[in-house]
Amino acid sequence: MLTHNQFDQQTIGMPASAGETLFLEGEPCDHVFEIRKGVARAVSMTHEGDRQILAFFFPGDSIGLPLAQYHRYSVEAATDLVHIRHSTRRWQESLARTCQDDTTILKSVWREEKAFIERGLILGRVGALARLSAFLIVLSRHLPPVHGLRALELPQTDIASYLAASPETICRGLKRLREMQIIAMPRRDRFAIEHPARLELLAEGIFE
Amino acid sequence: MLTHNQFDQQTIGMPASAGETLFLEGEPCDHVFEIRKGVARAVSMTHEGDRQILAFFFPGDSIGLPLAQYHRYSVEAATDLVHIRHSTRRWQESLARTCQDDTTILKSVWREEKAFIERGLILGRVGALARLSAFLIVLSRHLPPVHGLRALELPQTDIASYLAASPETICRGLKRLREMQIIAMPRRDRFAIEHPARLELLAEGIFE
DNA sequence: CGAACGTTTGATCACGATCAAAATAGGTGG
DNA sequence: CCACCTATTTTGATCGTGATCAAACGTTCG
Numbered sequence: 001m002l003t004h005n006q007f008d009q010q011t012i013g014m015p016a017s018a019g020e021t022l023f024l025e026g027e028p029c030d031h032v033f034e035i036r037k038g039v040a041r042a043v044s045m046t047h048e049g050d051r052q053i054l055a056f057f058f059p060g061d062s063i064g065l066p067l068a069q070y071h072r073y074s075v076e077a078a079t080d081l082v083h084i085r086h087s088t089r090r091w092q093e094s095l096a097r098t099c100q101d102d103t104t105i106l107k108s109v110w111r112e113e114k115a116f117i118e119r120g121l122i123l124g125r126v127g128a129l130a131r132l133s134a135f136l137i138v139l140s141r142h143l144p145p146v147h148g149l150r151a152l153e154l155p156q157t158d159i160a161s162y163l164a165a166s167p168e169t170i171c172r173g174l175k176r177l178r179e180m181q182i183i184a185m186p187r188r189d190r191f192a193i194e195h196p197a198r199l200e201l202l203a204e205g206i207f208e
Numbered sequence: 209m210l211t212h213n214q215f216d217q218q219t220i221g222m223p224a225s226a227g228e229t230l231f232l233e234g235e236p237c238d239h240v241f242e243i244r245k246g247v248a249r250a251v252s253m254t255h256e257g258d259r260q261i262l263a264f265f266f267p268g269d270s271i272g273l274p275l276a277q278y279h280r281y282s283v284e285a286a287t288d289l290v291h292i293r294h295s296t297r298r299w300q301e302s303l304a305r306t307c308q309d310d311t312t313i314l315k316s317v318w319r320e321e322k323a324f325i326e327r328g329l330i331l332g333r334v335g336a337l338a339r340l341s342a343f344l345i346v347l348s349r350h351l352p353p354v355h356g357l358r359a360l361e362l363p364q365t366d367i368a369s370y371l372a373a374s375p376e377t378i379c380r381g382l383k384r385l386r387e388m389q390i391i392a393m394p395r396r397d398r399f400a401i402e403h404p405a406r407l408e409l410l411a412e413g414i415f416e
Numbered sequence: 417c418g419a420a421c422g423t424t425t426g427a428t429c430a431c432g433a434t435c436a437a438a439a440t441a442g443g444t445g446g
Numbered sequence: 447c448c449a450c451c452t453a454t455t456t457t458g459a460t461c462g463t464g465a466t467c468a469a470a471c472g473t474t475c476g
Contacts, residue, residue: 044329046412052332054325067318072325095303109317110275116324117262117280121252123331124260124372126465128432156455164332166433171456188441188455204254334433336464363422374465379424396423396473 013037013082022064022075022083029066031085035059038081041158042073042115053162055115056154058142062108066091079153123164126205131163132173133203136183140193149190177202221245221290230272230283230291237274239293243267246289249366250281250323261370263323264362266350270316274299287361331372334413339371340381341411344391348401357398385410 013036016022022033022040033040035057042054042063054073057063063075066088122134143150156174160167177183182195182202193199201207221244224230230241230248241248243265250262250271262281265271271283274296330342351358364382368375385391390403390410401407409415 050412052329054328054332067314067321072318072322106275110280113275113321113324114280116321116328120262120324120327120331121260123328124262126372155453157453164334167455168434168457169432172432175456204258365422375423376425376466377464380464383424 013084015080015082016077017080018077020077022077023071025071025074027071028069029064029071030088031064032062032066032088032091033064033075034062034084034086036082036084039078039154040075040081040083041078041162042075044073051161052164053158055119056142056162057112057115061111061115062086063112065109065112067109078158119162125203128163128165128169129173129176130203130205131165132159132170133177133199135159135163136177136191136193137196137199137203145192149186149192152185152189152191221292223288223290224285225288226285228285230285231279233279233282235279237272237277237279238296239272240270240274240296240299241272241283242270242292242294244290244292247286247362248283248289248291249286249370250283252281259369260372261366263327264350264370265320265323269319269323270294271320273317273320275317286366327370333411336371336373336377337381337384338411338413339373340367340378341385341407343367343371344385344399344401345404345407345411353400357394357400360393360397360399 016038023031025044036059038059040057040061040063042057044052044054046052056078057075064071118138122131122138125131125134139152140150143152156170157167160170163170174183174185177199178185180195180198182193182198184192184194224246231239233252244267246267248265248269248271250265252260252262254260264286265283272279326346330339330346333339333342347360348358351360364378365375368378371378373381382391382393385407386393388403388406390401390406392400392402
């Protein structure tokens with residue numbers, strides 16, 4: 001939400017275009033990446049080459065926290081984005097300086113952790129429509145509306161990978177939600193939640 | 209793995225019996241819980257009363273880290289267990305003291321985070337048998353073998369909740385793995401991985 | 417011993433993966 | 447600006463898997 005914390009140097013945000021890799025699983029954690037604009041995705045590959053999207057990160061989130069020596073997942077730009085790199089050393093100094101009274105840094109740790117928990121919670125739901133609904137609710141909390149519409153810049157293939165569903169299922173699910181008048185999608189990459197209450201119900205697996 | 213770190217006071221571990229609650233979602237984070245023996249589970253309830261197990265925690269893991277002001281999930285004993293409570297204040301002091309040179313504390317943060325990521329990774333797999341296989345592999349890394357056997361003290365209902373599957377499916381999956389000679393279960397609550405390589409393949413969704 | 421819970425097995429059926437193909441959008445160069 | 451190419455989305459059809467219901471079996475309690 002807020003991008004103003006003690007990391008906030010007058011650094012110019014670095015741009016990255018969709019698909020670009022910010023860092024790779026296994027690389028040393030020498031930078032913390034703070035998202036300023038756009039969406040990033042954490043991905044993990046199994047040995048067999050299967051790709052899974054573990055989490056999405058939004059403006060204000062910090063990724064690649066030096067909790068271990070090496071990054072445990074890769075991060076790529078899911079959309080065009082702007083980010084800032086902080087050196088790990090500075091991050092740890094901040095941590096030492098502030099963690100006694102101020103909990104800002106710990107919050108950024110929490111935000112990262114929450115992103116992963118959130119996926120588990122969503123994947124735990126039964127029914128593809130319930131998962132998709134839950135995802136849209138989470139998305140809407142991260143993406144501020146412009147003119148009542150929210151940007152849905154993520155390709156449906158990414159959503160599918162995140163939700164452990166096939167792209168076809170995502171497409172059909174969105175169609176269904178439109179037909180039910182629960183969401184509106186005037187353009188492919190814009191959506192609005194018309195009926196939040198019913199969306200919540202669907203996310204709980206209740207069709208009425 | 210190691211239970212010896214700077215938290216290691218000469219405290220006597222506190223016992224808790226299966227099903228007991230260590231702390232509840234929403235309570236203030238005034239203690240960090242370190243598991244010494246047994247297995248704990250993090251659970252989350254939706255408003256509708258649906259229960260999901262978000263993660264299991266094993267000896268050496270610390271839970272309830274004060275990353276936010278209030279606990280974001282509840283923790284219960286999944287089996288009988290022994291744990292130690294550390295006051296949050298002490299934990300934060302340790303953090304401040306050690307995080308510049310030593311990374312022990314950050315590792316405990318990482319372990320908690322990893323537990324949640326792990327569930328996402330497992331749930332992302334296609335096929336109930338793949339998820340179950342992946343889960344058993346993870347379990348085997350946490351539970352040391354005694355006489356070649358590992359304790360499977362978790363009720364299958366818990367495994368089902370963790371894997372977002374029905375108890376029947378878990379039961380059938382275990383049966384199938386036994387029939388394939390991939391695992392052995394001489395008793396209901398003991399198992400051994402007879403054929404690790406094939407289990408890995410199954411976890412990848414490969415049936416040969 | 418009986419009650420309560422967890423596990424096992426069977427049968428049915430809806431959901432979602434998969435394959436295949438058309439339609440739409442996006443991007444590039446002529 | 448249009449033609450072309452590629453990637454993404456959409457739609458249709460089939461089929462296997464796993465949820466669900468129901469009931470028997472085993473275990474662990476009081």
